[in-house]
Amino acid sequence: MDDNARPHTALLVDEFLESEDIRRMDWPARSPDLNPIEHVWDALGRAIATRNPPPRTIQEMKTALLNEWDHLPQEMINCLISSMKSRCKACISVRGEHTPY
Secondary structure (H helix, E strand, O other), X not given: OOOOOHHHHOHHHHHHHHHOOOOOOOOOOOOHHHOOHHHHHHHHHHHHHXXXXXXXXXXXXXXXXXXXXHXXXXXXXXXXXXXXXXXXXXXXXXXXXXOOO
């Protein structure tokens, strides 16, 4: 599954998916309501932003991100996963428009 954003629908990507017999699901582009990982990226970004001193090199950033990833609360991940049914229902009820998620 991808979000059908332009980079994911490039001819090269389409050809690769076809060669591997991978079917693409219809999925709205830029749909954070249906992509709980977006909330994880946000949490990681906020955690990195509070670091003092902030990461100054790519290696420091990689290390910081891995450290923050390891410290994400499992409860947050569980909540994001368990909210998918509600997210889908909300998205359907507003016909694909913005939801509170």
